[in-house]
Amino acid sequence: MSAATAPVAIIMGSRSDWPVMKHAAEILEGLGVAYEAKVVSAHRTPERMYAFAKGAKAEGFKVIIAGAGGAAHLPGMTASLTELPVLGVPVESKALKGMDSLLSIVQMPAGIPVGTLAIGEAGAKNAGLMAAKILAISDAALAERLAAFTARQTESVAETVE
Numbered sequence: 001m002s003a004a005t006a007p008v009a010i011i012m013g014s015r016s017d018w019p020v021m022k023h024a025a026e027i028l029e030g031l032g033v034a035y036e037a038k039v040v041s042a043h044r045t046p047e048r049m050y051a052f053a054k055g056a057k058a059e060g061f062k063v064i065i066a067g068a069g070g071a072a073h074l075p076g077m078t079a080s081l082t083e084l085p086v087l088g089v090p091v092e093s094k095a096l097k098g099m100d101s102l103l104s105i106v107q108m109p110a111g112i113p114v115g116t117l118a119i120g121e122a123g124a125k126n127a128g129l130m131a132a133k134i135l136a137i138s139d140a141a142l143a144e145r146l147a148a149f150t151a152r153q154t155e156s157v158a159e160t161v162e
Contacts, residue, residue: 006034007062008131011052013041013074017091021067023121024089027128031145033135036061042073049074053081063131066114067124069093072104075114085134087127088114 008028012021021037028035040049056064064082066075067089075088090101098119106116115130117123129146136143 005060006036007060007135008033008035008065009052009056009059009061009063010035010037010065010067011040011074011078012037012066012091013039013043013068013072015039017067017069020091020120020124021065021089023124024065024067024128024131027125028132031128031132031142031149033128033132033142035065040074040078042068042077043071049077050081053078056082057084063087063134065089065124065127065131067091067127068105069098069101070095070104072101075105075116076108076112079108079114080112086114087130088116089123089127090116090119092120 010021010024012018025035025037040052042049061084064078064084064086066078066086068074069091070093072090075086079086088105090098090105092098093100102119105114108114117126132142132146136146
């Protein structure tokens with residue numbers, strides 16, 4: 001999707017993060033929110049990360065969802081370079097099951113906020129929802145779609161155990 005029409009950027013440190021981050025994209029698609037997804041590694045493509053973060057607002061993005069595993073510096077470094085809200089999704093790592101990613105993203109110094117979500121798929125889905133909720137503050141039609149999503153979710157929960 002074109003950045004000119006996409007209010008949400010989904011960035012990740014590696015293509016291998018897409019199986020997790022696609023869940024944010026699916027939520028956004030279901031709510032009719034355009035996004036652009038790209039690989040932007042804080043460690044392997046630092047100039048790309050810098051250029052993206054410094055130019056994201058001018059490109060028309062309003063919210064950034066950043067997923068990363070391991071050292072997981074992408075969300076925090078991006079947040080340090082932009083005025084836009086950054087939602088961090090810890091991607092599960094093999095060595096420490098995502099705890100390293102979670103702690104790297106959540107433990108930001110004062111003044112560099114990153115909204116940190118749960119590790120893995122649940123975090124990616126919630127990042128998509130959180131981005132939509134941020135955008136819905138100034139988009140009544142999106143707010144209605146979110147209300148309908150919530151109502152469907154509520155209706156899907158059975159009252160009985162059988």
